[in-house]
Amino acid sequence: MTTEWNDRRVLITGAGGFAGPYLARYLLDQGAVVHGLVRKPFDDDARRSKAGARGPSGMTQVIGDLDNPESLDHAIKTSEPDVVFHLAAQSSVAKSFTDPLGTMQTNCIGTNNLLEAVRSGNGDPVVVFAGSSDEYGLVVSSSQQYEQLKKHYGIIFPEPKIPEVPIAETNPLRPMSPYAVSKVFGDHLTRNYYHSYGVKTVVSRTFNHEGAGRGALFVTAVIARQVAQLVAGEIRSLSIGNVNAFRDWSHIEDVTRGYCILATKGVYGDVYNLGTMQTTSVLSYLLMSLETTGFPVQQIEALNGEKVIQNPTKPDTTPMFGIPFQKTKLDRILLSGEEEYLLEDGGITIRTSKGTIPVIFDPAKFRPAEVPILLADTRKIKKTGFTVSCSVEDIIRDQLAFFRDPKNRG
Numbered sequence: 001m002t003t004e005w006n007d008r009r010v011l012i013t014g015a016g017g018f019a020g021p022y023l024a025r026y027l028l029d030q031g032a033v034v035h036g037l038v039r040k041p042f043d044d045d046a047r048r049s050k051a052g053a054r055g056p057s058g059m060t061q062v063i064g065d066l067d068n069p070e071s072l073d074h075a076i077k078t079s080e081p082d083v084v085f086h087l088a089a090q091s092s093v094a095k096s097f098t099d100p101l102g103t104m105q106t107n108c109i110g111t112n113n114l115l116e117a118v119r120s121g122n123g124d125p126v127v128v129f130a131g132s133s134d135e136y137g138l139v140v141s142s143s144q145q146y147e148q149l150k151k152h153y154g155i156i157f158p159e160p161k162i163p164e165v166p167i168a169e170t171n172p173l174r175p176m177s178p179y180a181v182s183k184v185f186g187d188h189l190t191r192n193y194y195h196s197y198g199v200k201t202v203v204s205r206t207f208n209h210e211g212a213g214r215g216a217l218f219v220t221a222v223i224a225r226q227v228a229q230l231v232a233g234e235i236r237s238l239s240i241g242n243v244n245a246f247r248d249w250s251h252i253e254d255v256t257r258g259y260c261i262l263a264t265k266g267v268y269g270d271v272y273n274l275g276t277m278q279t280t281s282v283l284s285y286l287l288m289s290l291e292t293t294g295f296p297v298q299q300i301e302a303l304n305g306e307k308v309i310q311n312p313t314k315p316d317t318t319p320m321f322g323i324p325f326q327k328t329k330l331d332r333i334l335l336s337g338e339e340e341y342l343l344e345d346g347g348i349t350i351r352t353s354k355g356t357i358p359v360i361f362d363p364a365k366f367r368p369a370e371v372p373i374l375l376a377d378t379r380k381i382k383k384t385g386f387t388v389s390c391s392v393e394d395i396i397r398d399q400l401a402f403f404r405d406p407k408n409r410g
Contacts, residue, residue: 004264006031011081011125013037013066013114014088015059018214019130023085023256024056030260034059035079037072037088066110072117081125083263086114086190089183092217093134096179097368107182108189115193115201126200128263129190133207133248133275133374134180135173141165141321141373144337149372165279165321166377169205169271176369187271194269202266204259207275207376210395211252212402219282220249220399227289228403230357237358241365243283243341243348244334246373248275251390251398258386265384275376276388278325281334283341286359287313287350288328289396295352300330302345303358309333321375326391335373 010027014020015036024034036059062078064071066088076084089107090096096103111129118127138153140146140160149156158172175181193199214221222240229235250258258274266272287297291313301308312330320327320335333339341348347360378386402408 003030005260007033008082009033009035009080010083010085011035011037011062011075011079012085012087014086015056015061016040017087017091019087019209019252019255021056022211022252023087023259024059026253026256026260028056028058035062035075035081036060037062037064037075039063039065066106066113069113069117072113073120076117076121076123080123082123084114084118084125084127085130085259085263086111086127087130089130090179092215093177093179093367094217096177096182100178103178103182107179108185111186111189115190115199119193119197119199124200126202126263126268127190127193128259128266129186129201129203130259131187131203131205131271132180132183133167133205133273133376134177134371135175135184135187135205136167136171136374137174137176137180137371139164139167139171139174139371139373141335142337145372163321165373165375166277166323167273167375168377169273169380176371177367180371191269191271200268202262202268203271204262204274205271206255206258207248207250207273207374209250209252209255210399212398214399220285220395223282223286223289224396224399225403225409227286227293228400228409231293231404232406232409234409237360238286239360239362239365240282240286241362242367242370243286243359243361244281244372245370246279246281246331246335246375248277248279248374248376249285249392249395250274250276250388251395254388254390257389258381261384261386262381272381272384273376273378274381274386275374275378277323277376277378278327278392279331279373279375280327280392281331283334283348284313284328284331285392285396287330288393289400290350290352290357292393292396292400295354295357297350297352299351301349301351302341303347303349304345307339307341307345309339
């Protein structure tokens with residue numbers, strides 16, 4: 001096998017998480033020698049079940065923890081990496097609100113520990129830091145939205161240049177959760193280690209990435225699991241939080257390729273958005289998931305019969321924010337501010353050709369502070385040769401296939 005990764009030595013932190021096994025499998029297929037930092041050993045059968053893909057057979061597991069500098073020194077010494085992919089993190093936004101100190105310990109101090117281990121080691125690896133689109137946080141897409149945000153939050157700093165979408169790497173960072181704050185810390189610290197110490201670092205501000213095996217706390221997995229339960233007759237209604245939030249969702253396989261491109265072609269000390277330049281609402285993701293399982297959606301409305309939208313999933317390519325992208329009729333309506341489904345509506349009734357499906361809004365699933373929209377400007381990373389291969393529909397199909405297996409719904 002002859003590829004640019006053939007015989008290159010790689011260390012992946014967070015190899016036991018969601019993205020780690022996919023990245024390990026890709027690199028192993030490319031001929032790399034892969035070491036994975038994990039907190040405790042796992043077997044390939046368990047990983048295959050979780051990742052929905054071939055387990056990382058051939059990856060050498062290195063037991064360690066970001067909180068333990070000695071274990072990181074050992075991992076660097078053992079793996080002798082040419083490239084370090086730093087994926088390990090407390091990655092749940094919801095959990096960061098209930099455990100902010102633990103989130104900071106892992107994501108901030110842990111990242112510092114890793115960078116110190118790299119700096120003090122004998123090698124000179126490239127370090128790719130998995131940052132997050134949540135660093136951008138409170139992104140302002142319209143004057144109408146800006147006025148609403150000021151009423152809710154009081155002040156928006158820095159003042160926006162409207163619209164701030166698609167989001168370029170130069171956009172202000174307004175993190176809206178402890179998780180997002182911790183990623184801003186890691187982002188700046190990682191780049192500082194290049195400027196201060198010459199460590200060859202590249203930051204990927206990775207937008208939402210999904211696929212089979214995504215953690216149960218993430219909204220796409222919450223939706224896919226419930227839709228699979230609905231199809232199996234285990235439940236008769238769905239429960240969700242804020243359905244108006246828009247996210248730039250990538251397939252995990254695109255993201256793993258993006259990480260690898262940044263390791264070989266990214267400029268040291270620089271930042272790159274990794275996304276699709278397309279945005280989809282949580283509500284559209286839910287409706288599309290239902291349609292994928294054979295429930296054609298004809299109409300949606302608030303539980304009180306108001307806010308009616310006919311044919312909400314009808315494809316729409318109307319340019320918005322200066323760019324054309326694939327979306328639903330519903331998303332065009334939501335993005336233009338014509339309609340919004342709020343907690344006080346109680347929920348939504350989805351009318352399909354096979355009957356009605358109630359969606360109940362759960363107050364516990366609404367965050368204390370919300371990121372309204374994420375839409376990546378990916379022109380910078382495209383200059384490295386990165387292209388998007390998968391669609392939102394591909395993500396939905398893979399997640400539903402995973403949760404259609406009863407053992408994955410338990």
